[in-house]
Amino acid sequence: MKKLRIILFFTLLCYIPNLLLAQRLWTEDGGHYYEFSDNGIEIVNPINAQRTIFLPSAALVPKGQSAALKISDFSISPDKEHILLYTNSKRVWREETRGDYWVYQKKTNQLTQLGKTFPPSQLMFAKFNPQGTKVAYVNKSNHNIYIEDLATGTIKQITKDGTDRIINGTFDWVYEEEFGCKDGFRWSPDGNAIAYWKLDASTIRNFLMINNTDSIYSYTIPIEYPKVGQAPSACTIWTYQLTTDATTPVHVPGDAIQHYIPRMEWSLDSKQIILQQLNRKQNESKIYLVDVANNTHKNIYTETSDSWIDIKSRWNNNDPSGWDWIQNGKAFIWVSEKDGWRKIYQIDLMGNEKLITKADYDIINLKLMDTKGETIYFSASPTNATQNYLYSVSTKGGTPKRLTPAGYAGTCEYDIAKNGKIAIFDFNNHKEYKRNAVIELPNHKTLVDFSESLTKKSENGIAEFFKITTIDHIELDGWMVKPLHFDPNKKYPVVFMVYGEPASQTVLDNFGAGMNHLYQGSMAKDGYIYISLENRGTPAPKGSQWRKSIYRKIGQLNIRDQAMGAKEILKWPYVDSSRVAVWGWSGGGSSTLNLLGQYPDIYKTGIAIAAVADQLLYDNVYQERYMGLPQENLADFQNGSPLKYAKNIKGSLLYIHGTGDDNVHYQNAEVLINELVKNNVQFQLMSYPNRSHSISEGAGTSLHLKTLFTNYLKQHCPPGAR
Incomplete structure (x- = not known):
């Protein structure tokens, strides 16, 4: 059910400042990028760190005002004479896609607001025409499109x-x-x-x-x-x-x-x-x-x-x-997994197809298409689905070449300049992270070494990766953080962190592996074994059969994989089978409820957050993509929903949900509560008024949630060796 687009990555990476690359706005020549600063907008040379003022902060002060505009984003007209500035941005759903737009004209040094007769923060997606003489935008207040002439200020609806x-x-x-x-x-x-x-x-x-x-x-x-x-x-x-x-x-x-x-x-x-x-x-x-x-x-x-x-x-x-056009618009790049692997193809305007990546493994993402250099950069990790590396292939097709040196084992992120000649390189794995190196492509020569680095402190526990094979002959990737001063002759409680759906992976070799942002203190210090397993159906680069085996089986196949993996782990002599907990958020919350209800003899404690209790209550695009249409296969939706198994829960359950969740509606909490009450299943509930899917709004919310999570886990799944 549902996805955890923001929550899951926050869970894994919240301790890492700016770990994920912020996309820079590279200059057209590719050797520099723009950056906001107190001086205004600067052009940065990443090789020598030299900065040149592109637009001074004084130019960002509207007439009659004393303070400069706080710029969220900007674009430059094709003739380089106008700069389109985005400010006063506000959220629409997930992102701040509405705001105000201003245009700065370099020749006259004039700063002019666009659509100034419209209400504040209502313009969306403003962009220049190719000639740089007009700007089109959407007015959010009435969902209409307008064109504004920059010379006359005339607005055409x-x-x-x-x-x-x-x-x-x-x-x-x-x-x-x-x-x-x-x-x-x-x-x-x-x-x-x-x-x-x-x-x-x-x-x-x-x-x-x-x-x-x-x-x-x-x-x-x-x-x-x-x-x-x-x-x-x-x-x-x-x-x-x-x-x-x-x-x-x-x-x-x-x-x-x-x-x-x-x-x-x-x-x-x-x-x-x-x-x-x-x-x-x-x-x-x-x-x-x-x-x-x-x-x-x-x-x-x-x-x-x-x-x-x-x-x-x-x-x-x-x-x-x-x-992604190539050959001057006569053909384009396309990605398909129709032969069992996610590969890059070329398709021309007659529909003729040509395979580009001639290798039987998944690409993860396209990173850059350098049409002049006839090179496609993409990420992949053919032999380890928990990692990520940079590859290249000719636009004419061939065997891809790995560009990331062998010494970087983990997750490698690249922000590549438009000309494909240099990139900002960040590296991290479960032990360390480094950022802001400048490399030359395609040889990956280091031009500037990493400017920041961080090594994980051993006293907080460091994840180790493992593989486990279930009774169904399914091999699952996993990570585990053992307690400090671990004694294999003693028994420890185990806490599983689960997601389990097609939207995200949890077992990734990055700096966030093994971290739990909801736990106050250190799980390793307190004496927990902390584990995450990657079931079939998650978007791991293991081929389409792995990913799509979950079709019409969400809440069934993924849940069995998790439970059968847990059964194998319970065979380890140092795992206390009487202290087994599981937690998850969104899709992970649904998996948590399903694990408690379908396998109550394994899981003794569960903390489920913002879960879909009934798959019929989620949105049509997501749920129908992975489950089909309920008019055709209603039983699959019912059999995969936690609601069906709620009556079987024997262990301790804490359920948490925000009443203002526009993604997974609080309605799910209430139908779950009714089912638990009907069957006299005792549980604890925490509702956060008006909080969204992230449960992050409001004074004290994050601390309260962490305290609640930690106290409940310690009470019902006590830490420490026995």
């Missing part, structure tokens, strides 16, 4: 039908949550047209969250949320022609309600639109080319699967925007 339900140029909750789609419009390369998504969410029901604390009378917060089995928003693509002021729907075959369009872009000649269409069950993908002049379409590529087609795996930072 190009969509007129936007409402809270007719969404132009951006997306509804579920498209953003499950496809990563946020920016919903594209300038044509010639600047004469805009193509955009239109979502009609008029049939999507609101889920009502209730706020009881912020006023004398409670009030509801509506969240437009399509539940499993409910039809999604109708999705169409439209074009707007600047010369004729004509707005036209793009002809895409099929029922607009029973499909998804997660990717769309212009061809480089501005004559065609290319898009990917998924059917409702997400097991058929079609790529269409649409001739804009006559509005005719051509299906150039079709892929089907007996489970699902993973369209997210190839994107970095969960961002599907853009299209």
